[in-house]
Amino acid sequence: MKFLRFHKGFFAVMLVLFVIEVLIALYVRDQLIRPFLGNVIVVWFVYYFIRSFKIIKPIYIAIFTLLFSFAVEMGQYFKLIEILGLQEYKWARIVIGTSFSWWDMLCYFVGFLLLFVFDKHLRKNH
Template identity: 35%
Template sequence: MPRQRFTYLIFIVITIITGLLSRYFKAVPLFIGDILWATMVYFIARFLRVKKPMKFALTAGLLFCFAIEFSQLYKAPWINELRHTLFGRLVLGEGFLWSDLLCYVVGIGIGILVDKLINKNAHSRGFSVT
């Protein structure tokens, strides 16, 4: 179990660093950050519930990402002020976009593909991450 959590923690950190770097380089399209954000959410779900199947992380990740995106339609002054902080921008986002929902599906899909590759390689070495 600790090995599984450590693996997901490493992927969370790598995804965060890659996502932040994607905002730093102007040549990288902005939607890449949204894809990576959803991938990170998937890995966090796997980290928190390592015994649950991938379907749990898929469902939890999509529900969380979609809830955050739809919450951007709520424009109360207090949450808008929060969205103008670094934390608010990174976690809550600033404006609703339908295209972000597609990015989240792609990001969760990437997380699942990476997860399956990890499991395939770990299983062939006698370990299992599922």
């Protein structure tokens, strides 16, 4: 049974989402897009990254993505970046994050729900 494959379409979606995330991180300094939409999009980014390589039911990938997002946020709550000694590295602060927020958790959940709107494979019963 095959578990890995490369899907160019999902990878292309993931690359577009990555570029959007980078542009938001570099150039957007507002109170809506950066803190909220960026967190919604990151769920999609992780989902399509995994879909690019793994042959698993989309619902399992979506659930994993949501739980992974929650775990990263909980790592922020428990100051994981300091525990790992990475607080001096900008890349680590960006990837891991530095501050817990219930709003971020809500954004991850909204991103998870919106996957059902955008990814028709999640709506299929297979």
